[in-house]
Amino acid sequence: MDVEEYVRMHLAAGDDEESIIKSLAERVGEIKRTKPAYVQAFSRAVVEEVKNTRGLSGDFFSFDPALVKMGEFGVGSRGKGDFFAHREIARIIGKTRASVGVDEMDDAGAVRACGEYIVCTVDGMHSRLSDYPYLAGFHVTRATLRDLYVMGAKPVMLFSDIHVADDGDVAKIFDYTAGITTVGEAMNVPLVTGSTLRIGGDMVLGNRMTGCVGAVGVAHHLTARKSTQPGDVLLMTEGAGGGTIATSAIYSGFPEVVEETINLNFLVTCEALIKDPVFSQIHAMTDVTNGGLRGDIFEMAETARCRMVVREEDTLPLVNHKVREMLEVLEIDYLGVSLDALLIVVPESASGAVTRVISSTGVTCREIGYVEEGKPASVLMKEGKEHDFQPRFRESAYTPVKKVVDTEVGDFEEMKKGVLRASEAAIAKKERVLTQLRERGVLHET
CATH class of the missing domain: 3.90.650.10 (PurM-like C-terminal domain)
Structure with missing residues (x-):
């Protein structure tokens, strides 16, 4: 449960603070099962924090919404909406000096350095394997190594990231890491670094887990x-x-x-x-x-x-x-x-x-x-x-829930307009901030 989003939603609906605190405390109590005084104080603090963020504007505090939700557009669902969104991401990144860049929609990216191709990629764990951390770690590691190999690269290292929500068991971190290193050790590719955090810090309750594994390799022939x-x-x-x-x-x-x-x-x-x-x-x-x-x-x-x-x-x-x-x-x-x-x-x-x-x-x-x-x-x-x-x-649609979700498809062409508008706004923001940095002498042309 995202308690921050819960409060934002109710404040936007015009609900008064005390009723929000009360209803939030009830939801938090269902998950936390702790002292009522703690739940009440926590809920009140969340409302206070969210109130302090209201009214912020400008490039660093707001974005131009697409008015299209991730699920509605199929982002992450490996279909037309997902492919379209990824091409817009590539457009925001723009042309780079990479030998293989994101605009080519390949499995990994490559740059030329020291006479070799340095290839890098990262894969997110399957979101529905949150309760099966070993499987999550095993399969995401195999996936990221696949992406290096298909670019012709020999993997040389792995890196990982894992986020577990506030009520998740610490053991998930260890089981996930065991899954990663099973593949790494079998293929003689070391896991060398990573990050471990909570999803949303104090603001996301429950035991949901997410994360990614990345890899770096070297290639002679792409x-x-x-x-x-x-x-x-x-x-x-x-x-x-x-x-x-x-x-x-x-x-x-x-x-x-x-x-x-x-x-x-x-x-x-x-x-x-x-x-x-x-x-x-x-x-x-x-x-x-x-x-x-x-x-x-x-x-x-x-x-x-x-x-x-x-x-x-x-x-x-x-x-x-x-x-x-x-x-x-x-x-x-x-x-x-x-x-x-x-x-x-x-x-x-x-x-x-x-x-x-x-x-x-x-x-x-x-x-x-x-x-x-x-x-x-x-x-x-x-x-x-x-x-x-x-x-x-x-x-x-490969699960019962996905079969239901797949019955709801909006007007794709209309949604694309909103997504395009949002990507254009992101490009414009990037250029504005780069211009400011140049004018302040912080950024120098190379």
């Missing part, structure tokens, strides 16, 4: 999405999913499927490829995560400015059979959900050699499609006919 070329073929490895599939299994009554997700197949496969001479012939790699194949193929086609075609009959056998059975029972579209599979874009002449290297690790791999010239598009071939392969508004 395999960014922009290197995709017409004439290339698409290879994909088998996948059993990660945090998303584990979440689907837990909350849909299939806990036995979680064990299928506990593997290092993706990372071991990438290690083998990077060590092999054939790696230099690979054009691009990505992990099948962002809205599943629907989302990743769409993003790759947009970045590479090519037409990318996927054959469905070749993709289905690559889904772990236990995971596939669960998805079929739950009527979840496997093409729109994270599978933790490796997607490789390679010239046809090198396809056989790449497949042999992957097979030597015990992981199945097969060709699932191809790249051709044409207007950027993602195409699904099914029974010899082209089918729609555009990402949905959100990724496949």
Whole structure:
């Protein structure tokens, strides 16, 4: 429970202070189960703090609202709204001197330094694994290492962040860290630094946990999405999913499927490829995560400015059979959900050699499609006919709650206007503050 937001909402509605204090104390008491005097004093202090923030204005205390909520727009749900928001984030960041920047919508970013490519990425833990900290740590670490490997980088270090709400058990920190270091030690990548905080400090009650794990690696040959070329073929490895599939299994009554997700197949496969001479012939790699194949193929086609075609009959056998059975029972579209599979874009002449290297690790791999010239598009071939392969508004609804949420979709085009307005306002603010710093002599042009 966000007590600060609770007070703001009631003050905005015109409720009087004493009634707010009383109702807040009741809510806090339900969670804290502590002395009534403490609950009363705490509630009164929250109201006082929030009152002191009212009326603040200016660049440092306010922002231009989009009037569109995160959930409404599907931010974080790996669909059209999420992709749109991320492209606006890239626009706010602007063009940089990075070798691979955020504007390319790749899995990681890269800069050139000391004759090498330094590659960095960060992934947030799955929000629904808050009550399962070991799984959260394991899967987010595997995800962040995936993002380095698909850029052609050898991971050299991990860093982490964990936030647990005020009433969360301290043990969550330790279990989360154990999950991280299980993957780190297995792949010989050390966890070197991190941060541990409470969510919202004193203002968020409950035991919710969130966090992220980042990684840094070094590469000689980048395999960014922009290197995709017409004439290339698409290879994909088998996948059993990660945090998303584990979440689907837990909350849909299939806990036995979680064990299928506990593997290092993706990372071991990438290690083998990077060590092999054939790696230099690979054009691009990505992990099948962002809205599943629907989302990743769409993003790759947009970045590479090519037409990318996927054959469905070749993709289905690559889904772990236990995971596939669960998805079929739950009527979840496997093409729109994270599978933790490796997607490789390679010239046809090198396809056989790449497949042999992957097979030597015990992981199945097969060709699932191809790249051709044409207007950027993602195409699904099914029974010899082209089918729609555009990402949905959100990724496949993979829990009971998500199936309900997925029934509520607003006017996307209208919401985009508000989001665009807000991103333009953020860019303008950035420029205003930079101008002020230059005028004060704090910032010098390089």
